Amino acid sequence: MERDKAEVIKAAAVRVFAREGFYRARMEAVAHEAEVAVGTIYNYFKSKEEILLSIFQAEFDEQMPLFDELQASSLPIPDQIKQILDKHFCLLRKRKKLARVLLQERFNPGTEFTDKLIGFHRQAVKRIEELIQKGIEQGWVRCCNPCIVASALFAVVQSISICEMSYSSEKASQLIEDAPGELADFIWSGLKKGESR
Secondary structure: OHHHHHHHHHHHHHHHHHHHOHHHHHHHHHHHHHOHHHHHHHHOOOOOHHHHHHHHHHHHHHHHHHHHHHHHOOOOOOHHHHHHHHHHHHHHEEEEEEHHHHHHHOOOOHHHHHHHHHHHHHHHHHHHHHHHHHHHHOOOOOOOOOOHHHHHHHHHHHHHHHHHOOOOOHHHHHHHHHHHHHHHHHHHHHEEEOOOO
């Protein structure tokens, strides 16, 4: 029951943050959306920042097992890249409001808050870097600096994710639908080991 109430508060916060923006949103609005008293929120979260960090942490924790599964698998690197992209954009389509909050608030200033978000970013890039390094070792991926390439890939995926906020609903939906295949082909064309350039 306690965990359920925290989840209700987080879901309400996502809706409020997506609608009003994190810094403009007030705890009263979150409480109203969650149909709880403001004081109830403070039984679960110390601050608005803690709610947002909890949302980021849950999203991050949900996506990381796929990296573990893929790392342990014998799937070719191109298929692993495609699966990661498929999952990312599938979640983006299903949770548009959450995606908006994650994208809007990821680089907003705020000491400890920003440090934790940067930590999530680093961990995600590190997982991509490990995948690229494995691809190099297995002969799938050309020689490159895995950290630079992983950072660039992360940024490309994030920039396409912003389509949800930048385009009309119809165009954004089509772009998000096409993104996994297009990006997998684009990424793989740049990474695959082949003839000398």
